[in-house]
Amino acid sequence: MRRLLVFCALCALALPASALAYARGSADGTLVVRNGSSGDFSTPVVRLVAFHGAVFGQIDGGRIVIDDLTPNDTYAPLVTNATAHIISADSNKQVWKGQNMRFRVDGGKYTISLYGVGIDVNAVGEPAAGKVWLQGSSTLPVDGKYSIDGADFRSLPAVGAWLSIGG
DSSP: HHHHHHHHHHHHHHHHHHHHHHHHSSEEEEEEEEOOOOOOOOSOOOEEEEEEEEEEEEEEEEEEEEESSOOOOOOOOOEEEEEEEOOOOSSSEEEEEEEEEEEEEEOOOOOEEEEEEEEEEEEEEEOOOOOEEEEOSSSSSSSOOEEEETOEEEEEEESSSEEEEEO
């Protein structure tokens, strides 16, 4: 009987702690971009800064720039169908160019910039995972949509904007 009473008391103490952790927003931050495009290839459609999590997607045509902020870990970006791959000699930055490219970045911490047309991105990271720059096109008829942390999809901003993911 005593054991049952002690067990119930411990459960009663643990319940408020778990409820508090849930209320603080322990869920991962998410970003989804669908059919993002820019009329100007000098400005990224998507730029994830200091992102720690997993990112994957595809680009119909354009450029992927990934700066590895944790180069000594065991993780490395994966990009397929690129027609050009450039590795910067003075930093941990890599650039891929091409059409119908697919990419995956997981583990580590990265800054990822995506330029071009037909950009689809799915990202998930720990709470307060980072910032994202989003910019659509003010000249193209379709500039894409985005959703952050499960919110409704919205049109990409014609004038770029920094937004927070998670936390």
